[in-house]
Amino acid sequence: MNFAFFEVFDVYLLEAVVNGILLGGVLALMALGLNLIFGVIDVVWICYAELIMIGMYGLYYAYAVYALPMWIAAPMCIALVAVLGLLLHYIVIRPLLDAAPINQLLATGGVLFFLQSFATVAFGIDFRNLGIRLPVLAIGEMHFSYARLLAFLAAVAGMVTIYLFMTRTYIGTAIRAIAQDRQIMVLMGVDSRRLYLVTSALGGALAGLAACLLVLQYDVHPFVGLSFGPITFMIVVLGGLGNFIGGFVASFVFAEIISLGGLYSDLEWGYVLAFAFFILMMFARPQGLLTRRS
């Protein structure tokens, strides 16, 4: 009797751990986009999750309403959000580059509410989904959804692409260099404004990819950004703003807390635990998980 109890428990535990890893991949993708923008341009896109929300609607309309095949709809969605990232930089960030950080935060915060109300007016408040039901993969007594597996693999592919881009190409090298020393990059003959545009498009494209992966699993509505925006910010802050590796590690830490925390009751409790963990860590390690305490 006792023995059987533990057996069941272990299966659930293992399933939760694996689901945590799958969730972590998608969170890491979102954290990477936000970190890229912060590391290079030195601004925080508070409206990052709302860009993703627009991207989710984009895929919903392209795929479910206009019935485009997925291999066209998904790249279109990524391109759409990349263009949104460009516009966000061009219209809102560029005029405020030399302004106080609080003004930049308020401005992108304004964009957050703008996008939410725009979506409410344009798309209504109904929950919508792609209407795809992907099968569930059963391994022994464990069950994993194909949607999550697919999202995880695509997120990893996206991150590997970014990694190769940043380490193998001239523009990627320049983007990393400008994150290291903004002032000296101009001595290299680099017009930083152009690099900022490229970076904004990249950050947007990452949000677009995240949008495709999220709308596979969740319904989209104008306020859906609230369910993963805050968690992404906590991850990025805990990983150390602009620290790519830190953000990556923190993504999996949070994902496991959410997933394992959800074991004991429902997933919402996992989020409560994650936020509590964040607050504790802000006392213990305000500089982020990976930085050494001085």
Next chain:
Amino acid sequence: MTAPLLAVRNLQVRYGDLIGVADVSFEVAPGSIVALLGSNGAGKTTTLNAIAGIVPASAGQIEFAGRAIAGEPAYAIVRKGLALSPEGWRLFVQQSVEKNLLLGATPVGDKARIQHQLQRVYAVFPRLAERRKQQAGTMSGGERQMLAVGRALMSEPKLLLLDEPSLGLAPAIIETMYETFLRLHKEGLTVLLAEQSVDLALEVASYAYVLQVGRSVLCGPARDLLNNPEVQRIYLGVG
């Protein structure tokens, strides 16, 4: 007399309420090595940074190859053929030696020319070729100085500004460094050299200017300044 490659007239640079450079004027003839001398805080770095465009001039004129460049963005100035090896090197420490060099070649654009220039820099500094894959941040002081100069050379400059290339280096390394400058000069490069070590700079320079608390106070052929007691007086900070 030929027109100067670089002419600075009554340059003034302010850091907020503080004055970095009050009134500096000098000229650099094409094909020459000109030294900018002065003790700590005299305004050498400020002057070079203003010429390169990374700090704004608040008054005065800067002309390069006959055109006013003051107020232009730094990335446009380096594209005109004026490169700075900055104080403290300012390397991209997390990236490899070769990536640092390639970043310096941004103004060149053409791939074949960049490769050619890369081979030239490796010929000038064989040590950099040996360490092309090493992270810049893990190099020794002398190697970093070589990399800073090499990175500036990658932009195919007509005029190279060097900010205290001897700072913190062992005498033997300083000597080879200066021999390299002479060699580059023979190949046609014009050099503006900011230094605290008077003897060193006057040995390679043809002409020199002395700065004192943000003003150009003395100038002349390097040979004459070497024996000028006034220079020693300024350096010892007397009067």
